[in-house]
Amino acid sequence: MLSIVKICCGFNLIHLSPSSEAPDMSLASPASSPALTIVHVVFSSRIAGGERHCIDLAQAQAALGHRVHVIGSRGSAVAGELGPGIQFHGLALPLLRACRVRRLARRLGADVCHGHLGPACKAVAAVRGAARVATLHVGYKAHHHARQDGLICVNRTQAQQLPAFDGAVSVIHNWAPERAPAPLSLCLRRELGLRPDQPLVGSVGRLHPSKGMDLLIQAFRDHAPADAALAILGEGKDLEALQRLRGGDARIHLLGYRADVEQALQSMDLFVSPSREEAFPLAILEAMRVGLPILATATQGPSEMLAQQPATLVPVNDVVALGRALRERIEALRALPGQAVDRQRVEYCLQAYQRPQAVARVIAFYRDVLSRRAKAPRMQPRLRSGAAHV
Incomplete structure (x- = not known):
């Protein structure tokens, strides 16, 4: 049985500075302005x-006609995910990485270098000329972000809590990325x-x-019904510790990286985001896109994303x-034990x-x-723009 619950909420644009205006979105298209050379950096x-x-983002920008490059670590999985119109530049070692990024950005003729x-x-901060x-996928750190010309915050709280920063600031929410079609696979439930x-609970x-x-x-082991199952998709350094914590509980499945x-x-029947810190979780957006009921900890991003949405928030940690x-x-x-699960969709x-x-x-x-860079006086400290477009 399929249930659908619908709720819609409005998001108004807010200017943190009354004198500032949001950039004209018509400027985003090369049809109305020259194409940019954009260099993304992700290690x-x-x-x-x-x-x-x-x-x-790189693939969407390339599709608009911009010249897009990505600098990363040699052998990174990122390289294999980029489309044919984007050139990947792999750096073999972290030694003097900022200097090499600066030289490479100059050689590529970068208009914008985006970290x-x-x-x-930290490497982008050393770039000159672009x-x-x-x-701020995670949060502001002065040694990473203070020397940038512009910061993109992924939620309003980030922008409101920024320390003194003399560049431009904009709040631009993330989106659920387009994924390449995955190979056909068995239904996870059958698997x-x-x-x-x-x-089936998932994360x-x-x-x-x-x-x-x-x-x-731990919460699942202590409180979930005996016939429930938990599937966790992802990889990382905590795998062995989580396997030990799982113990012999056959209901809990650590499935590693999945393309599907x-x-x-x-x-799944329920999606859970148990994070201790979260600026803007793309996994929650993906769960929203397929209509899964959501339970999340009240970290910064989910608290904003799920406000006025039919989801459950609980205290962090x-x-x-x-x-x-x-x-x-x-x-x-389900109303009674043994009754088929109501595959509710929202x-x-x-x-x-x-x-x-x-x-x-x-x-x-x-x-x-x-x-703003073009208008800034040469060799003079830049004044705080006061522009925080939300």
Whole structure:
């Protein structure tokens, strides 16, 4: 039985500075303005949320006619995910990485150098001649972000809590990236050998302490019904510790990296985001896109994303609260033990997270930063722009 609940909420644009105006989105298209040479920098061997966002943004910009390059670590999985119109430049060693990024950006004729995640943002800060932009996928750190020309915040709270910063600031929500079609696979439920009446709880994310997968495993072990199953998709340094925490509980499945995330989500009955820190989780957007009921900890990003949405938020780092909410949500899917699970689907409001509009706003922000750089007095400290477009 399929149930659909629909709710829609409005997101108004807010200017943190009354004198500032949002960049004109018409500037985002090369048809009305010259194409840009954009260099993205991301130093990661594996692909998680921040890397996935960088890949999808680069591909969307290339599709608009911009000249797009990505600098990363040699052998990174990022290289294999990029389309044919994007050139990947792999650096073999981290030694003198900032200097090499600066030289490479100059050789490529970069108009904009865009950093993703801490080490990359630190390298971008050393670039000269191009507009330096960073996305706060995690949070602001002075040694990574203070020397940028522009910062993209992924939620409003980030912008409101920024320390003194003399560059341009814009709030541009992430979006659920377009994934390449995955190879046909078995339904995850059949793969795990589940009966129709068994609830399947799922989560997607790096196996890292910040993602709180240990909290989810403990909460599930302590509170989930005996016939429920838990599937965690993702890889990372915490794998062995999580396997030990799982113990001999056959209900809990650590499935590693999966290319078929969207298909896997469609097999689940409840999505859980147990993070200790979260600026803007793409996994939650993907769960929203397939209409999964959602239970999340009230970290910065989910608290904003799920406001006025039909989702459940619980305190951060509270195993008992997470476990109780988990059991309540599972029990709500069925009225009586042994009854088939009601595969409930929710129609969320996703107007604020549309890919074309967000990509256009990023390009418009680049042009805004370039315009400010052109107007800034040479060899003089730049005045705080006061521009924070939300």
